[in-house]
Amino acid sequence: METRTQHLFLTLSRRAWLPLLLCAAPAWAAEEPTLIEPDVRPVAVDEALIDTENFEVGAFTGVLNIEDFGSSFVYGARLGYNLSESLFVESNIGFAEGGETSFEQLAGDVELLTDSEREYVYYNLNFGYRLLPGEAFFGPDHAFNTNFYLVAGAGATDFAGDNRFTTNVGFGYQVLFTDSLAVELGVREHMYKIDVLGDEKTAFNTEIRCGLSVFF
Amino acid sequence: MCDIDSGFDNSVALSTAPDSKPGAARLRIVAWLLACVLPLLVSPALADDGRGATADLPRVQVAEPYVAWHTGPAAAYPVVRVSEKGEWLTLVRRKTDWFRVRDRRGREGWVHVDDVLLTLDGAGEPVTLTEPRFDDFSTRRWEAGLMMGEFDRAPVTAVYAGYWMTANLSLELWGSQALGTASEILMVSGNLVHQPFPDWRVSPFFTLGYGHIAIRPKTTLADTENRDNPMANAGLGVRFYMTDRYFLRAEVKDYKTFTDRQTNEEATEWKLGLSIFF
Structure with missing residues (x-):
């Protein structure tokens, strides 16, 4: 008898509590606004915390064809600054070594230039324009930003005993693996006036290079 | 073949010229240093997967x-x-x-x-970023630029950095290289620049400078004496604000070189270039 009374009492009390619980539920939810609003502290935007990456520093290697003096391994460094999403300025320095002219090869023991005069150093300052921004896809999961750019500028070439005013034009294709790291393939045409082989003429030196650069 | 023969005579004289390439070795060291430093820069760049510490970012x-x-x-x-x-x-x-x-x-x-710039920050205020504008053109202190032109009919390349002591008066340090058919000319100079109308978008200026000029004749010429002399210059030009932090600059300078010979030498230079203010 006692258990029956207990059973009735408990059943009633459960049914009475249930509506109360249901009423309390919304009130409890309203006290926890963090579920809806993200936890944002009232702070102003501090620009110093944002990493700006407008500078580029890099190294490159390639092949430089020195007019009349054969093709040579070339290496160098490049510093760039991005003025806008399209425009940039860059400075290059490159090192190579002139080979023998065909005359030297045919004549045997004739040396037109000393060893130090065969050292080829060029440096320049260029303006560049990113012409075709795009994306390259590597498999279904990876997309890399790319761009095709044109450059033109002027500088100097120290070769064959003199430092010569040199203009250069070129283009390149750059692939950004991350926002900070890029590889590029480029071609540059270097032009200067030279009279080492008699009459003064304009030498056209073509450089094909690949480079690695880091944005900072 | 004819070309090569005549070139041979020419270059025999050339190869007897003294070897002077101290610059090349220095530049090479710079390149090697860069080659050593680059891998250090690359490793954080590779590690950067774009999911760094978010907590501190605005x-x-x-x-x-x-x-x-x-x-x-x-x-x-x-x-x-x-x-x-x-x-x-x-x-x-x-x-x-x-x-x-x-x-x-x-x-x-x-x-x-x-x-x-149209978003709100954590305090509910519009986001403010220090975007360089035309107003900054006359108030920013530092500027630097790259200019090209002609010095006495030889192509010249120049770089400079300047500090505006007041809105009107600036101190500039210049380095220039002119590569002519007969010689290579290197110049360094300090210049005082005055702009009477700093608030103008196209702002004219006057400049006076003093420095040093080094003339290195080409090795193919008979007279290969290097000449180092003090030099003074005076000029005028304009600064033309474009956009952002960039402005164009054009100037003409007249140079006087003080030699120990009977006459001093004069040369005129014009340049056009792009500058940035900070």
Whole structure:
């Protein structure tokens, strides 16, 4: 008898509590606004915390064809600054070594230039324009930003005993693996006036290079 | 073959010239240093997967109806996503006028600075960024630039850095190289610059300078005596504000070289270039 009374009492009390619980539920939810609003502290935007990456520093290697003096391994460094999403300025320095002219090869023991005069150093300052921004896809999961750019500028070439005013034009294709790291393939045409082989003429030196650069 | 024969005579004289390439060795050291430093720079660049510490990065709330996300930091990249009003975005990094943003789900894209300037910060205030504007053209202290032109009919390349002591008066340090058919000319000089109308978009200026000029005749010429002399210059030009932090600069300078011979030498130079203020 006692258990029956207990059973009735408990059943009633459960049914009475249930509506109360249901009423309390919304009130409890309203006290926890963090579920809806993200936890944002009232702070102003501090620009110093944002990493700006407008500078580029890099190294490159390639092949430089020195007019009349054969093709040579070339290496160098490049510093760039991005003025806008399209425009940039860059400075290059490159090192190579002139080979023998065909005359030297045919004549045997004739040396037109000393060893130090065969050292080829060029440096320049260029303006560049990113012409075709795009994306390259590597498999279904990876997309890399790319761009095709044109450059033109002027500088100097120290070769064959003199430092010569040199203009250069070129283009390149750059692939950004991350926002900070890029590889590029480029071609540059270097032009200067030279009279080492008699009459003064304009030498056209073509450089094909690949480079690695880091944005900072 | 004819060309080569005549060139042979020419270059015999050339090869007897003394070897003077101290600059080449120095530049080579610079390149090697760079080659050593680059891997150090590359490793953090590779490790950077775009999900660094988010806690410290600034966050902004979209206040306009929507903000467009591009796949890359240029207007030409396609819009792949939009953030609606009220969404919070983390500003991860900046490239020129573009911000890489990250949303709550960790997705990332690029938003233009003009859109970021329309968002609100954590305190509910409009975001302020120090975007260089025309107003800064006359108030910023530092400037640097690259100029090209002609010095006495030889192509000249010059770099300079300047500090504005007042809105009107600046002190500049110049380095120039002119490569002519007969000689290579190197110049360094300090210049005082005065601009009477600093608030003008096209601002004229006058300049006076004093420095040093080194003339190295070409090795193919008979007279190979190097000449180092003091030099003074006076000039005038204009600074023309373009956009952002960039301005064009054009100038003409007259140089007087003080030699120990009977006469002093004079030369005229004009240059055109691009400068940046900081």
